[in-house]
Amino acid sequence: QSVLTQPPSVSAAPGQKVTISCSGSSSNIGNKYVSWYQQLPGTAPKLLIYDNDKRPSGIPDRFSGSKSGTSATLGITGLQAGDEADYYCGTWDISVHVGVFGGGTKVTVL
Amino acid sequence: EVQLLESGGALVQPGGCLRLSCAASGLSFSSNVMIWVRQAPGKGLEWVSSISSSDDVTFYGDSVKGRFTISRDNSKETLYLQMNSLRDDDTAVYYCGTWAPGHEYIQHWGRGTLVTVFS
Numbered sequence: 001q002s003v004l005t006q007p008p009s010v011s012a013a014p015g016q017k018v019t020i021s022c023s024g025s026s027s028n029i030g031n032k033y034v035s036w037y038q039q040l041p042g043t044a045p046k047l048l049i050y051d052n053d054k055r056p057s058g059i060p061d062r063f064s065g066s067k068s069g070t071s072a073t074l075g076i077t078g079l080q081a082g083d084e085a086d087y088y089c090g091t092w093d094i095s096v097h098v099g100v101f102g103g104g105t106k107v108t109v110l
Numbered sequence: 111e112v113q114l115l116e117s118g119g120a121l122v123q124p125g126g127c128l129r130l131s132c133a134a135s136g137l138s139f140s141s142n143v144m145i146w147v148r149q150a151p152g153k154g155l156e157w158v159s160s161i162s163s164s165d166d167v168t169f170y171g172d173s174v175k176g177r178f179t180i181s182r183d184n185s186k187e188t189l190y191l192q193m194n195s196l197r198d199d200d201t202a203v204y205y206c207g208t209w210a211p212g213h214e215y216i217q218h219w220g221r222g223t224l225v226t227v228f229s
Binding site: 002032033034035037043044045046047050051056086088090091092096097098099100101102103104 | 145147154155156157160169170171172205209210213214215216217219220221222
């Protein structure tokens, strides 16, 4: 059981948009920055979004992040076959003093 | 280019021990908070442990507290994870990474090393 809650899967056709939610509490998302990671099959996770809505260099602007209260959202527009991956949200939990992740969301391009 | 290279993963029996290493290059290792994250087969990411840049503050996930010890050698730019009293559910790929405290994100990830615990 993950501390942060994500939907197990989302899907859409190429060129469409998907959003992935990440729900937490006041001890984590409500008081901390949220980050998002992309894990392509068989590879290590890669930082996609940090500080709720910032993209590292090299990440296309098709990927966006937002946060409101104790929830965060990752958006992917112009969906491509290469976006098929697992996506994780993460942050720090101030009550247990550890990093926490969502259970991951598998994105499928139909 | 930042590189993190984990090693030490192996097949080990329950109750056994193992030490993982993570060799860093291309970054100011001694200035970075370092972490270990693991991923059981077919499962999600799990935070394992973190250590401050000066080696004086450590945190552990509940599932490994009292069994695992994180440490670092800044002179060798290497991070370690001593794993004792291993259990079946410790089977996972173990990743090391750099953590941005206050911003709460893992900027750099290694490729991971596989630990398999079975009898």
